[in-house]
Amino acid sequence: MTQAEPAEADKRTTLLQEMGGISGLIYSSVPVLVFVLVNSIFSLQPAIWAAVGSALLITVVRVVRKQPLQPAISGFFGVAIAAFIAYRTGSAKGFFLFGIWASLVYGALFTLSVLVRWPLIGVIWGLLNGHGQKWRQNRRAMIAYDLATVSWALVFAARFVVQRWLYEEDLTGWLAFARIAMGYPLTALALLVTIWAARRAGHLVRQRESAQDAEDKAAEARLRAKYGEPATES
Structure with missing residues (x-):
């Protein structure tokens, strides 16, 4: 492998890390699944709190595991904003x-x-x-x-x-x-x-x-x- 090839591999790794890595892509779907599941079983309010709670838990896990902090924080605030809109509209689709x-x-x-x-x-x-x-x-x-x-x-x-x-x-x-x-x-x-x-x-x-x-x-x-x-x- 030439010196240029490791450099390109490093670039790909850097870009993926900036996006939160593979785990970041997986974690991003958890609050969505939790929201829809809890909303279908209970109601909108529990679904909102469950989604925000799962996003907060994921953020804590990423911090404890010393994973990139920026994707974790942005992901949490994204879920929080989505939950707030759902609360204000009074509709699950507002999420x-x-x-x-x-x-x-x-x-x-x-x-x-x-x-x-x-x-x-x-x-x-x-x-x-x-x-x-x-x-x-x-x-x-x-x-x-x-x-x-x-x-x-x-x-x-x-x-x-x-x-x-x-x-x-x-x-x-x-x-x-x-x-x-x-x-x-x-x-x-x-x-x-x-x-x-x-x-x-x-x-x-x-x-x-x-x-x-x-x-x-x-x-x-x-x-x-x-x-x-x-x-x-x-």
């Missing part, structure tokens, strides 16, 4: 309203970032790995990140359209199913595109830097030859 509109906002932001030529996947990847925004100087790298960003925009758009329709039809059980079913599979597909884009853009940037270094050395050699100076060892 999913925050996620539905969040998908619309995220989808719009990702789409807008492509239109203004700052694809969010490239920006986020560069910030997470400390590589900056050199990829923006390479047209093919930009296209790769455009595709990755569009894939996430499509994921959020699909979630919004399907779950909004289920919300309007008062299909709370199917809302929970769609929330989970459109979570893991679609996220996995978008991640695959993201990893491909990052590897592609990284290769193109390194290739361009190598070519630029070669051009600089050739120009320096020509200047030294012109003025009769000895060439320096590289």
Whole structure:
């Protein structure tokens, strides 16, 4: 395995950790399942408290196990906001309203970032790995990140359209199913595109830097030859 390959593996690990890891993806579905189950057996109020309680328990478990704190906290507040909306609307389907509109906002932001030529996947990847925004100087790298960003925009758009329709039809059980079913599979597909884009853009940037270094050395050699100076060892 070359040095570049471990670096790419580290990048993939970093991105997954920022999302909470595999356990984070699993934990995110627990409050939803608890909410729907308790609501179907008892009523809305116990379901709200059960969902918030399960989210709090998951947060404590992640802290005790020294797992990334940011996904745990954001997950808890997401459930808390969803529970508050369900309480205010007096309807179980209100629990999913925050996620539905969040998908619309995220989808719009990702789409807008492509239109203004700052694809969010490239920006986020560069910030997470400390590589900056050199990829923006390479047209093919930009296209790769455009595709990755569009894939996430499509994921959020699909979630919004399907779950909004289920919300309007008062299909709370199917809302929970769609929330989970459109979570893991679609996220996995978008991640695959993201990893491909990052590897592609990284290769193109390194290739361009190598070519630029070669051009600089050739120009320096020509200047030294012109003025009769000895060439320096590289």
